[in-house]
Amino acid sequence: QQQVKQSPQSLIVQKGGISIINCAYENTAFDYFPWYQQFPGKGPALLIAIRPDVSEKKEGRFTISFNKSAKQFSLHIMDSQPGDSATYFCAASAPLRGYNKLIFGAGTRLAVHP
Amino acid sequence: EAGVTQSPTHLIKTRGQQATLRCSPISGHTSVYWYQQALGLGLQFLLWYDEGEERNRGNFPPRFSGRQFPNYSSELNVNALELEDSALYLCASSGGPGQGRNEQFFGPGTRLTVL
Numbered sequence: 001q002q003q004v005k006q007s008p009q010s011l012i013v014q015k016g017g018i019s020i021i022n023c024a025y026e027n028t029a030f031d032y033f034p035w036y037q038q039f040p041g042k043g044p045a046l047l048i049a050i051r052p053d054v055s056e057k058k059e060g061r062f063t064i065s066f067n068k069s070a071k072q073f074s075l076h077i078m079d080s081q082p083g084d085s086a087t088y089f090c091a092a093s094a095p096l097r098g099y100n101k102l103i104f105g106a107g108t109r110l111a112v113h114p
Numbered sequence: 115e116a117g118v119t120q121s122p123t124h125l126i127k128t129r130g131q132q133a134t135l136r137c138s139p140i141s142g143h144t145s146v147y148w149y150q151q152a153l154g155l156g157l158q159f160l161l162w163y164d165e166g167e168e169r170n171r172g173n174f175p176p177r178f179s180g181r182q183f184p185n186y187s188s189e190l191n192v193n194a195l196e197l198e199d200s201a202l203y204l205c206a207s208s209g210g211p212g213q214g215r216n217e218q219f220f221g222p223g224t225r226l227t228v229l
Contacts, residue, residue, distance in 0.1 A: 043220035095216035
């Protein structure tokens with residue numbers, strides 16, 4: 001029930017295309033869902049996050065779609081660029097319940113080809 | 115604004131030794147989290163400290179321990195090192211509990227290699 005399942009494991013997209021990464025969770029206590037971007041040799045960087053009271057959040061080329069009934073959320077990267085090539089992690093936590101630890105998905109390695 | 119800093123960048127130890135890793139949170143943050151990123155195992159939660167207290171720990175043996183100092187910096191200690199402890203150890207910081215959003219910002223990590 002603590003798991004966050006992420007797919008696909010790897011993704012190849014052409015420059016200018018849309019990258020879509022999906023995550024699913026079981027624990028309905030989760031109320032905070034961030035996405036992180038990690039480049040090799042670096043720590044994860046917070047990209048965008050969503051709470052379950054909204055169905056979509058957009059920041060620049062990055063959009064989170066959230067489906068509370070299906071317990072799924074996804075990251076869309078519009079107009080993907082070679083500089084977006086990195087590993088992306090979804091995560092979940094329940095900070096309103098004092099459950100601050102992040103449970104991470106396994107990660108998606110994205111390669112954007114020019 | 116300075117981000118989360120960690121030291122050392124790399125650490126090489128032999129099996130059975132002890133390792134000490136350090137973290138300084140973003141100014142104003144009171145919570146510090148430690149995560150382990152081992153090859154093939156993803157990011158696993160280790161410990162959470164807030165206001166000097168341990169708030170939660172992950173499924174790791176007791177030889178993984180830590181503390182948080184009055185200035186909110188933190189130290190992770192790993193005793194009796196084993197080969198499988200080789201990993202990138204990441205520290206993150208956030209505002210204190212109860213703030214709802216729990217935005218955690220990560221440092222660059224300490225790469226621990228156990229020989």
